[in-house]
Amino acid sequence: MALLHQFKIEKGTVMYRSKFLQSDTYKANSVHDRIVVSEFGTLALPDPCKNIFERFMSKFELPGKFAAMTDNTNVNYVQYKGDYYLSTETNFMNKVDIETLEKKEKVDWSKFIAVNGATAHPHYDPDGTAYNMGNSFGSHGMTRNYIIFIEQPVKMNLWKIITSKIRGKAFSDGISWEPQYNTRFHVVDKHTGQLLPGMYYSKPFVTFHQINAFEDQGCVVIDLCCQDDGRNLEVYQLQNLRKAGKGLDQAYNSVARSFPRRFVLPLHVSLNAPEGENLSPLSYSSASAVKQADGKIWCSYENLHPKDLEEEGGVEFPQINYGQFSGKKYRFFYGCGFRHLVGDSLIKVDVVNKTLTVWREESFYPSEPIFVPVPGTNEEDGGVILSVVITPNQNERNFLLVLDAKNFEELGRAEVPVQMPYGFHGTFVTI
Known part of the structure; x- marks a missing residue:
């Protein structure tokens, strides 16, 4: 189920908040105390409120419009016309209040355009125009x-x-x-x-x-x-x-x-x-x-990349200085190295000189790096990298990591005294 995280940075302090997205799927699963709406990799269990015959017939329901399609939008935050939505690869998005993480409304793509779904990774022009596509x-x-x-x-x-x-x-x-x-x-x-x-x-x-x-x-x-x-x-x-x-x-x-x-x-x-x-x-x-x-x-x-990247297990979740260099010739990108099934390092790649800079702490697993530019700078790597770092070690704490995007030196961390799962994508918003 989609669990939303928020680190609010204000006047030298960091406040952490998390909330399960109150989707229809989450509510149905909570009521029945089991998965009753199928996900991409999870088959729903039979509805316990149905009798034996109804459970048998439910196996012949077709997916999509003929059965409950999940609105568990747990992949990415996207922005359309100044509003923020949670998206996945189905035809649903959930509009959220970016400050409180409360769900505001569910949006069905197919009621506006002839698609069965859309990707969770739109692109944006400098004027704010968003480009997405049906997920064929x-x-x-x-x-x-x-x-x-x-x-x-x-x-x-x-x-x-x-x-x-x-x-x-x-x-x-x-x-x-x-x-x-x-x-x-x-x-x-x-x-x-x-x-x-x-x-x-x-x-x-x-x-x-x-x-x-x-x-x-x-x-x-x-x-x-x-x-x-x-x-x-x-x-x-x-x-x-x-x-x-x-x-x-x-x-x-x-x-x-x-x-x-x-x-x-x-x-x-x-x-x-x-x-x-x-x-x-x-x-x-x-x-x-x-x-x-x-x-x-x-x-x-x-x-x-240089050969060194093979020792890091490759790289995924790439991010750039999107606001200034998306669609333009660029030099740097940032991502997660994968020496394990989940990312265990943060990597800066220089695609011109083909060099790497790596941040790692043993038994800690960072999320996708988020690049935040320094206001007023024209330097491509003039900014900081934000990443949520988790650990299975009960004696250690999860934390929000802040790195200097130029040299990958740690500028600070905000530790959180709660457990949290590994996540995919995030965004930085000025409120």
Whole structure:
């Protein structure tokens, strides 16, 4: 269930507040003291208020509109027209009071636009315009003029999803990794909505989070955290997370590592462009885009990291100085290193010089880093990094960590005398 956290920093003091999102799903589960609304990886238990026949017939309810769809929006905070919402990958959002964390209203995307859901990771223009998409695609990047959809060989088996209750399986059982297909990039003109004719392909990979994208010399440059195996969702199941010792090591070793990669997509490729030659004019990147005989453009990536990152277990949850450098050429991003199934370090990556700076404390697990710029500065890394750090050690306290974004030196921490779970995404808001 979605548990909201808030650290309020004011006049040298920090106040912590947490609250379960009062979603319809949370209320139903609380009343019955069990999971009665299915989640992505959790199959609902039969409603104890139903008789035997009703329980049997409930197995034949279809998901979505024909059954209760979860409104447990537990992935990300998003902002639309100055209001804050909690989102996930379904058709629901929950509007919240950003100060009190109280739920204000539930919003159903499908009543406004023809989608069955939307991603939990919108992009924003400097004027406040938000861009999102129906979640037939899992992720996208954005530059000043283009949106990049990434079609990955992760498929949804509708038959498995529809029959999930009958088979006693969660929705996640209907997701499959099919590496016999390549990954494709679709580039759309943001102003006209028209798909560009270029057919950009690469070897199969999976990406959950994009780092940044920008335009340069007639190309779109897109940087992603990539994995070469799309079966990681199978590993992050509760029975694996509860393992210890060799069992936990075995689960971790089966996870594909996530590494930052750059792809270059030439936008205006003529019919007479030579085959077999690199069409990228960017001298600073080893990423290539080669036209093939069938007209497709085969894209090979550039690694944006040194070998040191392999020792850190790769990187995920990338963040940049979004307000000043989203959609622009940039140098730094921040993320979590994964020497364990959950992130155990904070990492600053210099994508120009390909160097790392790492913060770590043994047996502590930091959340996604949030970059907060120093007011008035033009320096890309002029700011601080905020991260919520937790530990299973009962003798230690969880805390909000503040790092200098330039050198990763600790500026301070605010300890919290309560236990809290590991989280995914957060946001910084000035009130």
